[in-house]
Amino acid sequence: MASPPEAEAARGSLLRRVVRYPFLPGMAAAFADYLGMALITPALPYFLEEELGMSTRDSSLWTGAITTAQYAGGAVGNTFVGVLGDRLGSRFTLASTLGGDVVFFAATAFARSVALILSGAFFVYTVRFLAGVASPLVPSLMYILERATEEGASKLAGVNAYSASVNFAYAFAGMIVGLFYSELGWTGLNLFSAAVAALALVVVWELAAENNDNGRGDGVGVILGDGEEKQERGGDAEVVSAAAVSAAAAAAEPLGGPPPNPNPNQNPNQNRSPEGPGRDDPDAGVALIVTTLTLRELLNDGGMASHMYTAFNTGYLFMGFLVLYVLMAKEILGWTVVQVGWSFIAIPAANVLTMYALLPAIIRNVGVHGCLTYASFATCAVLTLFAVPAVHSTAVGFMFCVFALIVCIVCAQTPNQMRIKTISDSLSPAQMGQITGISRVCFALGQMVSPIACAALFTASPSAAIASMIATTAGVPAMFLRHSQGMFRDPPPAVRRNLSRVKLVGEDGEGGGAGGGEKGASART
Known part of the structure; x- marks a missing residue:
């Protein structure tokens, strides 16, 4: 007892x-x-x-x-x-x-x-x-x-x-x-x-x-917009929390994870397409852009x-x-x-x-x-x-x-x-x-x-x-x-879409993209 x-x-x-x-x-x-x-x-x-x-x-x-x-x-x-x-x-x-x-x-x-x-x-x-x-x-x-x-x-x-x-x-x-x-x-x-x-x-x-x-104030986040138009305007984008960055970064991969790196001695990001949602040094504070659907x-x-x-x-x-x-x-x-x-x-x-x-x-x-x-x-x-x-x-x-x-x-x-x-x-x-x-x-x-x-x-x-x-x-x-939905079979796991690689967003609003310092530059996935 x-x-x-x-x-x-x-x-x-x-x-x-x-x-x-x-x-x-x-x-x-x-x-x-x-x-x-x-x-x-x-x-x-x-x-x-x-x-x-x-x-x-x-x-x-x-x-x-x-x-x-x-x-x-x-x-x-x-x-x-x-x-x-x-x-x-x-x-x-x-x-x-x-x-x-x-x-x-x-x-x-x-x-x-x-x-x-x-x-x-x-x-x-x-x-x-x-x-x-x-x-x-x-x-x-x-x-x-x-x-x-x-x-x-x-x-x-x-x-x-x-x-x-x-x-x-x-x-x-x-x-x-x-x-x-x-x-x-x-x-x-x-x-x-x-x-x-x-x-x-x-x-x-x-x-x-x-x-x-979606708390504000940590200076690193996901930028939300409605596609390339908002990415160009910049002012219509919205910064959300740093916690969402890791979730959005994970969301850029198929549900099974990223493909294996054939060269273990090489930086895994070097194998990625420059248009893809790359991941930089976490200390640099990478932001992703999530383009929304109408x-x-x-x-x-x-x-x-x-x-x-x-x-x-x-x-x-x-x-x-x-x-x-x-x-x-x-x-x-x-x-x-x-x-x-x-x-x-x-x-x-x-x-x-x-x-x-x-x-x-x-x-x-x-x-x-x-x-x-x-x-x-x-x-x-x-x-x-x-x-x-x-x-x-x-x-x-x-x-x-x-x-x-x-x-x-x-x-x-x-x-x-x-x-x-x-x-x-x-x-x-x-x-x-x-x-x-x-x-x-x-x-x-x-x-x-x-x-x-x-x-x-x-x-x-x-x-x-x-x-x-x-x-x-x-x-x-x-x-x-x-609507051509399977009545007895579930759809296969999908790759999440609408993610793009964009500038770093800092507390002062300044930043550079993952591939350089271009403000607001991004490519839609």
């Missing part, structure tokens, strides 16, 4: 490992943001009916509209936030977006008071839209993926870390609603979520302080196009499912808000089982693209079963389909999120924030459209709402075929 000093040391060591976990700030931000949504999702239709006095039909439509509002805000804000992350770094971007969560989650708590002056439902709609604009999900995912190494297993670990924070948010929200809704009510739930967001802001500000990738070039890439549609579909499935879940449990099964809250724990349970027990083996055996394709087929099969009234009108059939559908969605969403880093590395490593933002915009568009669409279709027939989810899912393999 460990002595008290040894036990104290062990506890201290565990705490240090937790604090130093590289993904923790991103996980804290994602947890806080999803908790804010997960706490109100099961309570929203009950709040609208019982406290704002709406009819059953109106509460169903407003449930869809308010859920749509937050993700409509996300669609507006995600691109901006992604670019902001590229320019200002993860710490500032995460902290500022979490500040928005604190403000808007707290404002949601006072909807009942506002209802005395104007429409409480419209107030919630507006506030949740603004919460979506300020969502930290793009910088949190970007933060985690930036710290994932190139191996597929590590990228999967990063995406799983992000997903684990989301799952824990849903599990924790289910427990809070199940145990304390009668004591906390609508106001207490939202103030609680605001307090958690404030705590996450503190965690991010403290633990991400040394992880601001938005049109990014969107025209087949891998990016298929990724974007898959992101839209998973967003449509996930939020459409959540809205239908609550409405069907309330209207068809007759469950109370507490019962719905407790049943929410099935969502993270299915997530965790899939992420840690199923996905690693599936991806190892069939690859990322194969996992996406099989998940699409399985999703259509489960949704077809779920659309049958005899199945979704019983608690056993309902929960079986819920559990199976979550497994299918995770088997599509997680591999697609892994593709963000693969696509970024292949197309333009310097634009990972923008690519992540585009991906999240597509996901948010699906989340924006599905709640109101599924809620409106639900008022006609639950099976009609489920049929819309089948239709969007069938489009995933169709998009892979349309």
Whole structure:
């Protein structure tokens, strides 16, 4: 048995490992943001009916509209936030977006008071839209993926870390609603979520302080531009951190590393083409230029196009499912808000089982693209079963389909999120924030459209709402075929592009190129 000093040391060591976990700030931000949504999702239709006095039909439509509002805000804000992350770094971007969560989650708590002056439902709609604009999900995912190494297993670990924070948010929200809704009510739930967001802001500000990738002031960096035009103008280039130099230098090689030097007694840089991204004496401080792609070039890439549609579909499935879940449990099964809250724990349970027990083996055996394709087929099969009234009108059939559908969605969403880093590395490593933002915009568009669409279709027939989810899912393999992406085979590792050799950038702004002293001279790879 460990002595008290040894036990104290062990506890201290565990705490240090937790604090130093590289993904923790991103996980804290994602947890806080999803908790804010997960706490109100099961309570929203009950709040609208019982406290704002709406009819059953109106509460169903407003449930869809308010859920749509937050993700409509996300669609507006995600691109901006992604670019902001590229320019200002993860710490500032995460902290500022979490500040928005604190403000808007707290404002949601006072909807009942506002209802005395104007429409409480419209107030919630507006506030949740603004919460979506300020969502930290793009910088949190970007933060985690930036710290994932190139191996597929590590990228999967990063995406799983992000997903684990989301799952824990849903599990924790289910427990809070199940145990304390009668004591906390609508106001207490939202103030609680605001307090958690404030705590996450503190965690991010403290633990991400040394992880601001795009910090300025060290005098050596990567110059960002849009190709040769910006290289010539010079003034449009942007200097970023020295930490990015080594990453960009490594990015200039194939993933297997540089070719071997046939003459070990010769300087390895002498074998390189003068146009290539050479490496000089580290004491001299080499800078590289990373030429970025235009938005049109990014969107025209087949891998990016298929990724974007898959992101839209998973967003449509996930939020459409959540809205239908609550409405069907309330209207068809007759469950109370507490019962719905407790049943929410099935969502993270299915997530965790899939992420840690199923996905690693599936991806190892069939690859990322194969996992996406099989998940699409399985999703259509489960949704077809779920659309049958005899199945979704019983608690056993309902929960079986819920559990199976979550497994299918995770088997599509997680591999697609892994593709963000693969696509970024292949197309333009310097634009990972923008690519992540585009991906999240597509996901948010699906989340924006599905709640109101599924809620409106639900008022006609639950099976009609489920049929819309089948239709969007069938489009995933169709998009892979349309853009010549392998449905069952992953693309080969690509050589990263858009790197050029340029001048040295010093603290005084003076410098010379790797091949001499020409200011701003470079050759595009």
